[in-house]
Amino acid sequence: MKNVKLIAVGVVVLVALLLVTGTFYTVLEVEQVVITQFGKPVRVVEEPGLHVKMPFIQRATSFEKRILEWDGRATQIPTKDKKFIWVDTYARWRITDPLKFLQSVRDESGAQARLDNVIDATVRDFLTEQLLIEVVRNSNRTLVQAEGEGIEREEVKVEIQVGREKLTREILNKASELTPQYGIELVDVRVKRINYVQSVREKVFSRMIAERDRIAEQYRSEGQGERSKILGDMEKNLLQITSEAYKTAQEIRGEADARSTKTYADAYRRDPEFYSFLKALESYPEAIGEETWLFLTTDSDFFKYLKSSSGR
Amino acid sequence: MAFEEENIQDYLKKIPPQQMGRLGVIGLGVIVAIAFLASSFYSVAADSVGVVLRFGEYVRTTQPGLHMKMPFGIEKAIKVPVTRILSQEFGFRTGRPGVRTVRSREALLDESLMLTGDLNVVVVDWIVQYKVKDPRAFLFNVQNVEETIRDASETAMRQVVGNRSVDGVLTIERIEVAEDVAQNTQEILDAYGSGIQVVTVKLQDVTPPDPVKPAFNSVNEAKQEKEQLINEAMKEYNTAVPKASGDAERTIKEAEGYAIGRVNRAEGDASRFLSLWRQYTLAQDVTRRRIYMETMAEILPKVKRKYIVDEEEKGILRLLPLGEAAGGDQRSPKGEGGER
Numbered sequence: 136m137k138n139v140k141l142i143a144v145g146v147v148v149l150v151a152l153l154l155v156t157g158t159f160y161t162v163l164e165v166e167q168v169v170i171t172q173f174g175k176p177v178r179v180v181e182e183p184g185l186h187v188k189m190p191f192i193q194r195a196t197s198f199e200k201r202i203l204e205w206d207g208r209a210t211q212i213p214t215k216d217k218k219f220i221w222v223d224t225y226a227r228w229r230i231t232d233p234l235k236f237l238q239s240v241r242d243e244s245g246a247q248a249r250l251d252n253v254i255d256a257t258v259r260d261f262l263t264e265q266l267l268i269e270v271v272r273n274s275n276r277t278l279v280q281a282e283g284e285g286i287e288r289e290e291v292k293v294e295i296q297v298g299r300e301k302l303t304r305e306i307l308n309k310a311s312e313l314t315p316q317y318g319i320e321l322v323d324v325r326v327k328r329i330n331y332v333q334s335v336r337e338k339v340f341s342r343m344i345a346e347r348d349r350i351a352e353q354y355r356s357e358g359q360g361e362r363s364k365i366l367g368d369m370e371k372n373l374l375q376i377t378s379e380a381y382k383t384a385q386e387i388r389g390e391a392d393a394r395s396t397k398t399y400a401d402a403y404r405r406d407p408e409f410y411s412f413l414k415a416l417e418s419y420p421e422a423i424g425e426e427t428w429l430f431l432t433t434d435s436d437f438f439k440y441l442k443s444s445s446g447r
Numbered sequence: 448m449a450f451e452e453e454n455i456q457d458y459l460k461k462i463p464p465q466q467m468g469r470l471g472v473i474g475l476g477v478i479v480a481i482a483f484l485a486s487s488f489y490s491v492a493a494d495s496v497g498v499v500l501r502f503g504e505y506v507r508t509t510q511p512g513l514h515m516k517m518p519f520g521i522e523k524a525i526k527v528p529v530t531r532i533l534s535q536e537f538g539f540r541t542g543r544p545g546v547r548t549v550r551s552r553e554a555l556l557d558e559s560l561m562l563t564g565d566l567n568v569v570v571v572d573w574i575v576q577y578k579v580k581d582p583r584a585f586l587f588n589v590q591n592v593e594e595t596i597r598d599a600s601e602t603a604m605r606q607v608v609g610n611r612s613v614d615g616v617l618t619i620e621r622i623e624v625a626e627d628v629a630q631n632t633q634e635i636l637d638a639y640g641s642g643i644q645v646v647t648v649k650l651q652d653v654t655p656p657d658p659v660k661p662a663f664n665s666v667n668e669a670k671q672e673k674e675q676l677i678n679e680a681m682k683e684y685n686t687a688v689p690k691a692s693g694d695a696e697r698t699i700k701e702a703e704g705y706a707i708g709r710v711n712r713a714e715g716d717a718s719r720f721l722s723l724w725r726q727y728t729l730a731q732d733v734t735r736r737r738i739y740m741e742t743m744a745e746i747l748p749k750v751k752r753k754y755i756v757d758e759e760e761k762g763i764l765r766l767l768p769l770g771e772a773a774g775g776d777q778r779s780p781k782g783e784g785g786e787r
Contacts, residue, residue, distance in 0.1 A: 161502045161503040162503055162504075163500070163503035163504075164500060164503060164504060164505050164586070164587045165586075165587050165590075166503070182504075183500075183502075183503050183504035183505065184501070184502050184503060184504035185502035185503075185504075199590060200587075201587065201588055201589055201590040202588060202589045202590060202595075202639050202640075203590050204590060204591055204594060204595070204598075206598070225598045225602070227589075227595070227639060267566065268566065271562050271563075271564065271566065271609040272564050272609055272610055273606060273609065273610045274610060276610065278564050278565055278611060278612035278614075278615065279611065279612050279614055279615030279619060279620055288565075288566075291564075291565045291566055299606055299609060300606070322638075322639065323635070323638065323639070325598075325602045325635075326602065326605070327598055327601050327602050327605070328557070328561070328601065328605060329561070329562055329605065329609075330557075330560055330561070330562065330568075331562070331568065336568065339566070339567065339568060340568070340656065340658045340659050343567050343568070343613075343655070343659045343662065344658075344659055344662040347659070347662035347663055347665065347666050348662055348665070350666050350669075351662075351665045351666045351668070351669035352669070354666070354669035354670050354672070354673045355669050355672055355673060357673055358669075358672055358673030358674070358675075358676035358677060359676060361673070361676065361677045361680065362676045362677060362679070362680040365677070365680035365681060365683075365684050366680055366683065366684070368684065369680075369683065369684040369687055369688060372688050372691070373687060373688065373691045376688070376691045376692055376694075376695045377691060377694065377695060377698075379695070380694070380695030380696075380698045380699055381698065383699050383702070384698045384699050384701065384702030385702070387699070387702040387703055387705075387706045388702050388705055388706060388709075390706065391705065391706030391707075391709040391710050392709060394709075394710050394713070395709045395710050395712065395713030395714075396713075398710070398713040398714055398717045399713055399716065399717055401717065402716075402717035402718075402720050402721050403717075403720065405721070405724060406724055406727075406728075409724055409727060410720070412735065412738075413720070413723070413738070416738055416739065416742040417742075419742055419746050420742070420745055420746055423746050423749075423750060424749060424750070425749055425750065425751055426751065427750050427752075428752045428754070429747075429750050429752065429753045429754065430754050430756065431753065431754070431755050431756070432755070432756055432757065436736070436739060436740075437739070437740065437743045437747075438755050441755065
């Protein structure tokens, strides 16, 4: 008899426990709960805390209330100017209508698959219509040229009409039109990464190398040019200095010569005959030396006394 | 030991049922009491706050220290660091001792390779430092906040770099880039209500991609070559021109010296002449003779062959031994004295 009582008590306790766990359920701050009765949705509970429902008959299925992730795989997309690029987008979304959500995609992995389709398609539609520069740049501000070289390439000189930011906003708007049917609100879609496809990348690298080589060449020739200019200036200045000095020196010498000539002339002019007499006599000692043969007559002033004491 | 088992079993059998029941209840009570106490207390570290949920609903935030809460999981305390600065790395990972890097170089390069505004390619490594500014938002608004920070930061970096030239990003715009990325990242994170505060964004290595690096380096080398060429030329200039000026000075000074010498000599000669002449004018005849005689007296002794002939005598030339002279040259009495 005691055993039966024990079993009866046990059963009662068990049933009570089941009733309690089946009646009460918690809704976390990050959750929203859909109560279904025999598979049919009855209500949505969003307030966090402890709630009650009918046990056994009603089920509580919880969904995330937070902003959820979506990260697309990188896909290859050709831009309008035929540049093939890898585009890696990410999105953020949330479940705004858990009922619809449950009925359409059932759970988060179903939602991810649906978002894959919607977002990839929208991104592709938009980007294939745009030039690459529209996808990369945001504004038309002038680009810094540290090497003092203007960018010559056509593809870069273009002024953008739309720009990266605007493009992603448009993609978001378009894609958001398609998600409410799944009870999903697209909070954000952004382009996380863009990169050239391998073959294009190699071409771009070659182009970058050629650009740099050209800049290096320019520096070198600028250096040569500057050097030539400096040396040319130098030559010119040297010539100028030496020739001016020569000119001045010659002027000085010339003036001195003129002055001294005048001094001589002024002096000798007083008695030119006396001067030539003096000059001649001064030069005889030099003209006449040891080996000179002198033929003199007794008529000379010096020897005339040899003939007679009176010199006649 | 069978003997001891039996003893315990006997002992248990000996305890009357009521006492068994009571023992059980006491034991259970002790366990419950311990569990009660253990789940009623929690501590919050100095750099964190505690966010308390009751049945999953937010009820309060607690400061650092020891606190009480409702036991048995009725209330749950989640601890959120609010003053600690956390960081995310992009393009590289700081190695921790004993932890092998899981990421491959390929994957790291994917994070750092990006397009610039002039459609070139650059490699950027960077760090984002952040902290939690709103613990409730951090816990309840966004799932996987860390990944969201990463996505937002990569997006912001590419957006900012995509608006600048490769030259700018590599050199003078680095600081601007870091600031803009911090701002953009914060805007995105705020739009999601993530409760995250971006403290700073720091650029680490910013380089051109490996295949292109030599070309970029050669530009720097060429720049240096240019500087060097110019410096050498300037050096040559600065050596030659002053030297030439010095030489020019010297030339002019020499000319001046010559000028002074010439003029002085002329004045000296003129003065000497004039003095002599003044004397001469006082006694002309006598002075002339004197000068003449003095000169002859000086010359004549030196001359070896003197022929003093009577002026009437005309035929003497034929008799002279002119052939003995040097080379038999008869035209003029040319000796060494005749040459100047």
